[in-house]
Amino acid sequence: MYTPKILAGLMSLLLLVSACSEEVSPTVSSAGEMDADGSELVLLQARLNDLQERAQRLRDTKEIKRLQRAYGYYLDEAMWDDLTELFTDNATVEYARDGLYRGKERIREYLYRLGDNRSGLATGQLNEHFQLMPVITLSEDGMSAQGRWRALILAGQYQESALWGEGPYENEYVKQDGVWKISKLRWYQTIMVPYNGGWGLNEDVNQGIYVSPDFPPDEPQTDNFGSWPETFLPPFHFDNPVGRYVPSESTTEGEGQ
Amino acid sequence: MNYPKPLLLICLLLTSLNARAQDDALLSLATDIARAEMEIQLLEDESEVENLQRIFGFYIDKHQWTQAADLFTDDATLEIGGSGVYVEKARILEYFKRMGAEGPQEGILNDHMQLQPVVHVSPDGTAKGRWHHFSQQAELRVSHFWGTGIYENEYLREDGVWKISKLHLYSTMRTPVDDGWRVTALPRSQPSEEFPPDRPASVDYENYPSVYVVPFHYEHPVTSPFVPNIAVEVLSVPTAETLAVELEELDHRLSRLEDANDIERLQTIYGYYLARNQWDELTGIFASDGTIEIAMRGVYRGAASIRRNLNLYGVQDELPGELHNHMQYQPVIHVADDGLSANLRSRAFSMMGSFGNQGRFMGGTYENIFVKRNGQWMMFKDQQINTYFAGTDDGWINLTRSSPPGITQSNPPDEPPTMQFEMYPKAFLPPYHYANPVTGRTEVVQ
Incomplete structure (x- = not known):
C-alpha cells in the first residue's frame, strides 16, 4: 500500500515526466499502447483506497459480531478467564441492577462471583445465553463501535431451578492494535423468571440483583430501570435509519390484540 | 515548447x-x-456460509430432506448427538428420511433454529462455523420438547459453490415441555440398530445435567x-484500463455486501x-x-395504513406489565444485482403476554422485500407467516387446529390476505x- 508521501512523490515525478513527454514522444512503455498517465494512476489508487476502507468497515462489523458471539459461548460455559480477556483494561460491566464494575480485574472477580467462585459450570448447571439480533454501529474513524444485542437465556440447576431469561445489551467496543475488544458492557434484564408459569405468572426471581450485596459495585446502577413486571425501554445508541413516521392525521390507538 | 539542452537530456532520461x-x-x-479482491471474496464467503447454514435450518424445519441433503458435499459427514457418524451424501439423506416422511407433515413441529454464528473462512475455500x-419439536398428542445444542461444522467451496462438508451437532440439553430442565434431562441420542452409523461417535460425552464444553474451532x-x-x-x-475494470467489479461486489449488512440491520x-410498541418508529x-x-x-x-395496522397490536409506547418481545x-x-431490491427470509420467535395471564410463545x-431509494x-413488503401460538406451560402437544387472527372488521386492511x-x-x-x-431446485420434493 502507498503512503501519502510516496504517492506525492510519485505524482510529482509523473507530472514532470508528462511535461517532458510533450517534447519527447511517443512515450514508450512495456505496459502497452494505452499508457497510464499520472492522474489516471492517482485516480485508480483513490478508488482502491475507498474500496479498502469500506471492506475494512464491513470486516470490523463482522469481527465485532464474532467477538460478542464468542462472549456468549464463553458465558454459556462459565469460562470466566476467557470472558475477562475479551475486555479492555479499563472496561466497565453492568449487569441488570447490580451496578457498575470498572477495570479488568474487578470484572474478573465479578464474573467469578456470578459463577460461585469456580471456573466452568457445576454439574447440573445450565447457563445458555444466546447472543441475538446485533445492530452494530461503527464510528467514523472505524476505531470504536456500539452494538445492541438481545440475549435469550435458558438457565438453572438440575432438580433445583429452571429459568427463562431475556434482555438487551447496549455495548461499546474499541479496536486496539488491530483487535476488537469490549470496552463497555451493559445488559438490561427484561425478565428472569421460573420456567413454570413463565413471565405471565411470576415476577423477576432476583429483581436483577446478583452479587452486588456481597461485592459492592464501583458505581451504583447508572439508570433507572426496575424489574419485571415493571418494563423499561433501554435507550438506543442509534437513530431510526430511515426516519420516524410523522402522522398527518390522527390514528385510533389500541384496538386490542 | 523548446527546452534548453540540459533539460531535454533530463527529460530523455526521465522518459525511460x-x-x-x-x-x-x-x-x-x-x-x-488483487489483495482487496481476496479480502472481498472472504467477506462474500462468510455471508454465503451463513446463508447456507440458515437455509439448511429452514429445510430441516419442514422435513425437506432431499433439499437439505443436497447442501452437503458428496463425501460429507453427519454426526448428531450420540448417533455416530454417517459418511457420504446418500447416507445422510437416508439418515434424514428415517426421521419422518419427506415434506411438512400435519401434527409435526420440527423447528431447528440456527443461531449465533462464529464463522471463519480461509482463502483456500474452506470454512468452519x-x-x-x-x-x-412436537408430535401432536404424543410429545413436545425443548432442545439446545452446539454445531461445530465445516464447509467447502466446490466450483464456486459453498457446501457443508461436515455437520456435527452436539446436544446440550433436551427436555419435555411439561417438565422443563429443572425436572427432566434426556440423554443424547444413541446409535440406531436398524440403520447403524458408518463410524462410531467421534467423541464420548454426556449432555446436561453433565457438563461438556464443545471444543472450539477457533x-x-x-x-x-x-x-x-x-x-x-x-x-x-496490467494496463490501467484492466485495473479500472477490476475496481469497478470489486465496487459492485462490495456494494452488494454492504447492502446485505444494511438489510440485516434494518430487519x-x-x-x-x-x-416496545414503537409504532411511529416502526412505520x-x-x-x-x-x-x-x-x-x-x-x-x-x-x-398511514401501516401505522393504523400497528394499532392492532397495542397502544403506542405503552407496555406496563406487557412482554412483547418479537425476536x-x-x-x-x-x-438483486442492481442493488435496488432485496429479499429476506427470517425467523420470528416471540415471547408475549400480560402479567397475570399465561404467557405465549409465537413461532x-x-x-x-426491501428497496433502496x-x-x-x-422495508417494502413485510409478511409474517405464523407457525404457532403456544402457552408457555401448555406447549404444542395439544394445540388444536386454528387459523391466524385474520381480518379485523373495525380496522380493516386495504387488500385481502x-x-x-x-x-x-x-x-x-x-x-x-x-x-x-x-x-437450483425450487420445487418441493414429496
Whole structure:
C-alpha cells in the first residue's frame, strides 16, 4: 500500500515526466499502447483506497459480531478467564441492577462471583445465553463501535431451578492494535423468571440483583430501570435509519390484540 | 515548447525512467487490488456460509430432506448427538428420511433454529462455523420438547459453490415441555440398530445435567486473533484500463455486501421497535408505498395504513406489565444485482403476554422485500407467516387446529390476505424467495 508521501512523490515525478513527454514522444512503455498517465494512476489508487476502507468497515462489523458471539459461548460455559480477556483494561460491566464494575480485574472477580467462585459450570448447571439480533454501529474513524444485542437465556440447576431469561445489551467496543475488544458492557434484564408459569405468572426471581450485596459495585446502577413486571425501554445508541413516521392525521390507538 | 539542452537530456532520461516507474506503479497497484479482491471474496464467503447454514435450518424445519441433503458435499459427514457418524451424501439423506416422511407433515413441529454464528473462512475455500442450535419439536398428542445444542461444522467451496462438508451437532440439553430442565434431562441420542452409523461417535460425552464444553474451532479472539493468510502475486504488468475494470467489479461486489449488512440491520431494528410498541418508529422504516401483512390480517398499504395496522397490536409506547418481545433470527438475504431490491427470509420467535395471564410463545417465518431509494434501504413488503401460538406451560402437544387472527372488521386492511394458511398442527410451507443454493431446485420434493 502507498503512503501519502510516496504517492506525492510519485505524482510529482509523473507530472514532470508528462511535461517532458510533450517534447519527447511517443512515450514508450512495456505496459502497452494505452499508457497510464499520472492522474489516471492517482485516480485508480483513490478508488482502491475507498474500496479498502469500506471492506475494512464491513470486516470490523463482522469481527465485532464474532467477538460478542464468542462472549456468549464463553458465558454459556462459565469460562470466566476467557470472558475477562475479551475486555479492555479499563472496561466497565453492568449487569441488570447490580451496578457498575470498572477495570479488568474487578470484572474478573465479578464474573467469578456470578459463577460461585469456580471456573466452568457445576454439574447440573445450565447457563445458555444466546447472543441475538446485533445492530452494530461503527464510528467514523472505524476505531470504536456500539452494538445492541438481545440475549435469550435458558438457565438453572438440575432438580433445583429452571429459568427463562431475556434482555438487551447496549455495548461499546474499541479496536486496539488491530483487535476488537469490549470496552463497555451493559445488559438490561427484561425478565428472569421460573420456567413454570413463565413471565405471565411470576415476577423477576432476583429483581436483577446478583452479587452486588456481597461485592459492592464501583458505581451504583447508572439508570433507572426496575424489574419485571415493571418494563423499561433501554435507550438506543442509534437513530431510526430511515426516519420516524410523522402522522398527518390522527390514528385510533389500541384496538386490542 | 523548446527546452534548453540540459533539460531535454533530463527529460530523455526521465522518459525511460518513466516507463519503469509506471510499470512498477501499475504492478504495485495491481497487487493491492488483487489483495482487496481476496479480502472481498472472504467477506462474500462468510455471508454465503451463513446463508447456507440458515437455509439448511429452514429445510430441516419442514422435513425437506432431499433439499437439505443436497447442501452437503458428496463425501460429507453427519454426526448428531450420540448417533455416530454417517459418511457420504446418500447416507445422510437416508439418515434424514428415517426421521419422518419427506415434506411438512400435519401434527409435526420440527423447528431447528440456527443461531449465533462464529464463522471463519480461509482463502483456500474452506470454512468452519460454530452455531447455537435451539429446537422446538412436537408430535401432536404424543410429545413436545425443548432442545439446545452446539454445531461445530465445516464447509467447502466446490466450483464456486459453498457446501457443508461436515455437520456435527452436539446436544446440550433436551427436555419435555411439561417438565422443563429443572425436572427432566434426556440423554443424547444413541446409535440406531436398524440403520447403524458408518463410524462410531467421534467423541464420548454426556449432555446436561453433565457438563461438556464443545471444543472450539477457533482460538481466543483477543489473545490469539484469527488472521487469514492472504498471499497474492501479480506477475505481468496490467494496463490501467484492466485495473479500472477490476475496481469497478470489486465496487459492485462490495456494494452488494454492504447492502446485505444494511438489510440485516434494518430487519433487526424492526424487531426492537416492535418489541416496545414503537409504532411511529416502526412505520418510519417502510417505504411510502410499502405494505405490512401479519398473521393473515390482510395487506395494509402505505405509511398511514401501516401505522393504523400497528394499532392492532397495542397502544403506542405503552407496555406496563406487557412482554412483547418479537425476536428476529436466522436471516437469509439475497440482494438483486442492481442493488435496488432485496429479499429476506427470517425467523420470528416471540415471547408475549400480560402479567397475570399465561404467557405465549409465537413461532413464524418472514418473507420480506426491501428497496433502496435515494441510497437508503427501507422495508417494502413485510409478511409474517405464523407457525404457532403456544402457552408457555401448555406447549404444542395439544394445540388444536386454528387459523391466524385474520381480518379485523373495525380496522380493516386495504387488500385481502395474499396467502391462506393454517398454523400447527396443520403443515404449511411458506414459499421461499430462493432456490436451493447448490442444485437450483425450487420445487418441493414429496
